[in-house]
Amino acid sequence: MIGGVFIYNHKGEVLISRVYRDDIGRNAVDAFRVNVIHARQQSRFPVVNIARTSFFYTKRSNIWLCAVAKQNINAAMVFEFLNKMIDIMQSYFGKISEENIKNNFVLIYELLDEILDFGYPQNSDTGVLKSFITQQGVRPITREEQTNVTSAVTGQIGWRREGIKYRRNELFLDVIESVNLLMSQQGQVLSTHVAGRVVMKSYLSGMPECKFGINDKITVDNRTKNPLDSTNINNNSTTNGSTNPSTTTGTTTTTKTAIAIDDCQFHQCVKLSKFESEHSISFIPPDGEFELMRYRTTKDISLPFRVIPLVREIGRTKMEVKVVVKSNFKPTLIGQKIEIRIPTPSNTCDVQLLCMKGKAKYKSSDNAIVWKMKRMGGMKESQLSAEIELLPNDKKKWNRPPISMNFEVPFAPSGFKVRYLKVFEHKLNYSDSDTVKWVRYIGKSGLYETRS
């Protein structure tokens, strides 16, 4: 298991060092600094083995986080743990920075003591941790509260404590999708997928049970024609529509609006075995914000924008670039925060720009032309042309990096729809209809690239 956790600043000074196992000595701290942080050649792998000790590391801004082990431990778990640790620290004190870490080092030690025992990761849910590890340690905890804490930490519902009360029961659902695209110069889609997340903010009293329904092909249409279309989901789910509310409402929607989800993953609160057998997503949510679900689709993605580049090299010292952007969604909708990055060779000396809409700038530090538009309606088209002058001395061939694009649109490009979210709380007196629910769809750009 994990032998120790170290945090360094960019100079390689130790900010936090917590050793869990006897086989990890103080020299391990130095070994990592010398061989990785101070190494002349940047290390090329996130796991390095130095003198039979393995170092797993990741970097956030200037801070190095490193876990050490001498055994053959579960590497995926170590990285998941490091990421979790970053999440926890961020939710306690915000940005991971040297100053924040120095100011909170006692807190970090306390957390490290709680979330790792002898190198075994323990309950690391922020909500629960916050209930008994506080920044103001002065707050005395009553006996009763203490038993609540311990049952929350170890309980079956380790992510939620009992006795939560809200005057108004409310929940927010954000469907956030990032569209990834790689397109060839000729406009051929080389690969595309949507990585979606359903983020829920719940302010619900008691221990509510929620049921969540989406327009997934299997749920909507139990008799799929081709099981290969949605590979991960088995379709042996029960077909008695009466017990499964999704099928009753599902018959009204047409199959066209249903989407094929390649794969989905859930927060630990979702009962996975129930999902597997009945294909229903039911859970008792943590209090506050959490990521309920992650999913991935590859089929029938409506790409919100298309970039059409035209690059002409005129002699050795001049280049002409023309970029057309087309928006491809309903005219009533508006895309926002549009930014297109057009890479330029490193020997660029001057750039003349002309664009129909928005602002375009040549950023020599980034070696790119950055073209920004605050918003753009659906079914519109805009164009930028640039003349680039080059210094002749550069011999190296320019390996045209792809043109990348950022944007935000108010719909889900995969076609993902929330069909219902029902809340049941048996002990307290509020029903599903008393709960206020909000749903929002955001489509964002992931890696949205067109080769030039």
Added chain:
Amino acid sequence: MAEIESKKGEIYELKAELNSDKRERKKEALKKVIASMTVGKDVSQLFPDVINCMQIDNLELKKLVYLYLMNYAKTQPEMAILAVNTFAKDCNDPSPLIRALAVRTMGCIRVEKITEHLCEPLRKCLKDEDPYVRKTAAVCVAKLYDINQQLVFDQGFLDLLKDLLSDSNPMVVANAVAALSEISEQSPQIQVFDLNGPTVNKLLTALNECSEWGQVFILDTIANYPPKDDKDAQSICERITPRLAHANSAVVLSTVKVLMKFLELIDPNSEFVQNLYRKLAPPLVTLLSTEPEIQYVALRNINLIVQKRSDILKNEMKVFFVKYNDPIYVKLEKLDIMIRLTNSNNIAQVLAELKEYATEVDVDFVRKAVRAIGRCAIKVEPAAERCVNTLIDLIQTKVNYVVQEAIVVIKDIFRKYPNKYESIIAILCENLDSLDEPEARASMIWIVGEYAERIDNADELLEGFLDGFKDENNQVQLQLLTAIVKLFLKKPTETQELVTKVLTLVTQETDNPDLRDRGYIYWRLLSTDPKAAKEVVLAEKPLISEETDLLEPTLLDELICHIGSLASVYHKPPNTFVEGRFIMKKKLPFRTGIHHEYEDITTMQTNQQQQQQQVVISSNVGSLIDDFDILGPMSNTSSTTMNTFEHTQQQTSSAIPNLLDDELSSILGLDSNVGGHQTPMMNTNTSLPINRLTTSTGNDLDDLFGDINLHTGPSSISFSSPNTLVLPKEIWVSAQKGKGLEISGTFARRNNQIVMEMDFTNKALQSMNDFALQLNRNSFGLTPLQPLQILNPLFPNQTIPIQLILNANGPIMKMDPLTNLQIAIKNNIDIFYFNCIVPIHILFVHNGEIDKMTFLQTWQDIPENNEIKYQLQNINNLSIDDLQNKLRLNNIHTITRTIIEQKEMLYQTIKLTNGIFILIELKITPGNRTIAFSLKTKVPDVANLIIQAYELILSSN
């Protein structure tokens, strides 16, 4: 001086503050102490003052004190004892948080004297009413085990820990599982953790309810459970597949590990397996949208999965396309997987991608992309031409490392498609001067030598290389030597001078024995029989395999058992990077199939083996195959330690040094060392001596023993060794014991069948009838093919010969000695029981030959302590050829024969009827009758019998 003063002052100040009455000041002081500790300053002098703060009933303060205590207790054991009382007191505190904190901390204080005092509090906490305390206590047992194993046994903590497996709280179960599996991994010799059906059932139930980390512990443990049968495996698979949808990638990968392992037990053609394949692909793909570090772990594992079961991801090629912003380690891994998934359907897309990658900035990545194009050409024949053209385009870029890499792969393409693309040689030759890497130079030289007759100035080119011969890398030197000899054989008139020059150079001016020996051999060949030289040096080359860079299969299987762990990231077995502890070599479960009858003995063997292999010698093959060093995550920093480690390993297994050498086969005319280890398959049929055995010698010997040979006609000659050595019959049952029936018998191997030959003599006064025979269960499953048939009664003083053919597929029971056979014979008078010994050479089967590579791998796979050495006496002073023939007749196959340091080395194999292989090395010093014999087998029990067999065979006439 001033600095020391100020330091003293600082400590003094802290001391004062720690002893202050105000809680806030104490706390601030403690924080300062911990801060100094973190930076590595020595604040151990404050020990007594800090301990004093322990009494205070404040959780936060307590935590700080404990943190200090864990750090310094070891350096101040005397003082640490002062803390014992507080721990004991805290373990009785009404607050579960304080109880847990105490039990958590005290396990981290590694002071012998303290440990003893902790047993009672720990025992209490293991039965605490609060689950939070119990889950902490469970981990504490593992901590204690790390400090003092005996104490844990003596105090019965293991049983308490096992009780926690049935705890109502899933978190407690998870921690107990984690602790137990770590303990059992540390001490595999004792059965700490009995994973049986009911336990696994409990774990599977807890799996649904515990935290993400708990799920990882449980899944990793279930992976070690051997399912009873395919149904058991199937039902566990069904219960864990929902975990594939978990957001935590460690849970997903551990689930994949269990599935991959248990899939071995399930019929691959069943619908269940096909379904599972469909369910496995999407989560694996999803892992590629996680953080890059996790992507890296996932990709390293996918690389293994694709090698083991390529079907799972066969349709997912596109997701492995490299993104411009991927970190380099992700890019390199994706590229590797892309090539593994390439086939004729997607080759166009792949090639377009690779071309794109070859223009990127990162040198390692570009090199790999270029190499990948070559691999595509070799793998997908219809696309070869397009690949070659792409490579030529790349060579035209004149980017130095691209050119070199391209030439290396083009050499392989030439090997795969001889005489097809020689038109490009001219382009290659243009770039001769820019090559500065040994591999590229060696490849280019090989190409020139191979196609010398089509290159007008081949002699000039090679002569150019010869100028700086001494400074060249060894690989280049060997290649150059061979190339010049080839050139000479093709154009003898113009190049005589050149060949003399190189031969003189390598034989007189070099220290490298390989080079020198190869030089001598060429020289001798050329001077004695140029025609033979031509046949040898210009022999047709065997095909190279399509897939390169594959992991060696046994290593791959082992790594599949380690999915998700570091071993799967490094692609190395754990014992190569984990220190000291005993490590059990993990194995994939074995599906019982058609060979049902051998099952018992093989499982028995594997069990034995697992117990013996506490320290397993790693297979060097893995690292040999792993030829791109840049791929290994251990490259830069750790290379020195790893190398020395592997070096020592190689020394230990030096018993077969020359088999390791590809050079051997290239001496025999197969220029394999250009292809290096990528083409291990080519070494198969180089062992000449075997083929020299003619049927006539076989017949001679046939006549010696072949007195009966009744039922088979001349067709038996088609086997090289129909009959083996037969011992004279001996009396098994005396007339006295047999109430008048005397039985003498022996065993023979005729026409590859085991024959029991007996003479029944009636020495009584009445005739006998109703004969029947039965064999008891025995080690090799020998059983009569048909029942004993004696139709006529056996009259007094009559003798009848009986031949009974035996099968080796009967029920198995281990006997002592192994070759013991219990026989029962019945007649109208009585039943007689007796024992006899089956000479083991009767059990050697005729098809026991294996190829050289397999031999080498098997030899390495068998641990060193299974090796048995012996001094054999060559009593009859047989010549080596005679000796070989004699052994060959008894189904002892010579795999290869070489000379090392004037000693003849013979490498031989034996296969027993039950499939056990025995590997033998004979070292014969000419003129000396003593033969150094050494033997390796996975089942060492047979070793002594084998030695006896050798002695018997060698001493026979």
